[in-house]
Amino acid sequence: xxxxxxxxxxxxxxxxxxxxxxxxxxxxxxxxxxxxxxxxxxxxxxxxxxxxxxxxxxxxxxxxxxxxxxxxxxxxxxxxxxxxxxxxxxxxxxxxxxxxxxxxxxxxxxxxxxxxxxxxxxxxxxxxxxxxxxxxxxxxxxxxxxxxxxxxxxx
Numbered sequence: 378x379x380x381x382x383x384x385x386x387x388x389x390x391x392x393x394x395x396x397x398x399x400x401x402x403x404x405x406x407x408x409x410x411x412x413x414x415x416x417x418x419x420x421x422x423x424x425x426x427x428x429x430x431x432x433x434x435x436x437x438x439x440x441x442x443x444x445x446x447x448x449x450x451x452x453x454x455x456x457x458x459x460x461x462x463x464x465x466x467x468x469x470x471x472x473x474x475x476x477x478x479x480x481x482x483x484x485x486x487x488x489x490x491x492x493x494x495x496x497x498x499x500x501x502x503x504x505x506x507x508x509x510x511x512x513x514x515x516x517x518x519x520x521x522x523x524x525x526x527x528x529x530x531x532x
Contacts, residue, residue: 379412383419391415432467440511442478442497450490456480464496468513474506 381389391412393400400408429449436444443466447453460480467473482495 379408381412381419382416388419435466436493438466438510439514440498440507442481442495444482444484444493444495447492447494448490453486453490453492456483456492456494458483462496466510468509472509474503474509476502476506476510 378390378392380387381391391408393404393408429447429452431449433448434446436446438444443464445464447456458480462478462480463475464478465473465475477499478496479499480494481497484493484495486492
C-alpha cells in the first residue's frame with residue numbers, strides 16, 4: 378500500500394496484492410514512483426473535481442470575469458492559480474448563467490475557510506450568457522449614473 382498525497386494530506390492509496398508471490402524490490406520502487414507521480418500530477422494539474430452548492434459572494438462582476446469570496450472550507454483547499462472552474466451566476470430575476478473561468482488572482486487567503494479570488498471568464502462563453510452578464514452590469518452602471526445608490530436625506 379502506498380499513499381497518494383495532496384497538500385501533505387493523504388487523499389487515497391494505491392493497493393497491490395499478490396497471493397502467489399512477494400513483490401520484488403523493483404516492483405515496490407515502481408509502486409512508490411507511481412504514487413509520487415500521481416501526487417505531483419494532482420498538485421500541478423489539479424485533475425479532480427470539487428463542488429460547492431452554497432452560494433459564494435461576488436465582490437465585483439464584469440463581462441470578462443469576477444472577484445469572489447470563497448467561504449467553503451473544502452473548496453478553499455483546492456483553489457490554485459490558473460486552475461479552471463465552472464461558476465453559476467444567479468441574478469435577481471432567478472435566472473442564471475454557467476461559465477467556465479480560470480483563477481487569475483488570489484487576493485488573500487484570509488483563513489482556511491475564506492479565500493478572495495479573481496476569475497477570468499472563458500473567451501468562448503455562450504453569447505446568450507455573455508449578453509445576460511453585460512445587460513446586468515450595464516443596468517447597475519446605469520443605476521449608479523442616475524445616483525440610485527445614494528441615500529437621500531429629507532429636510
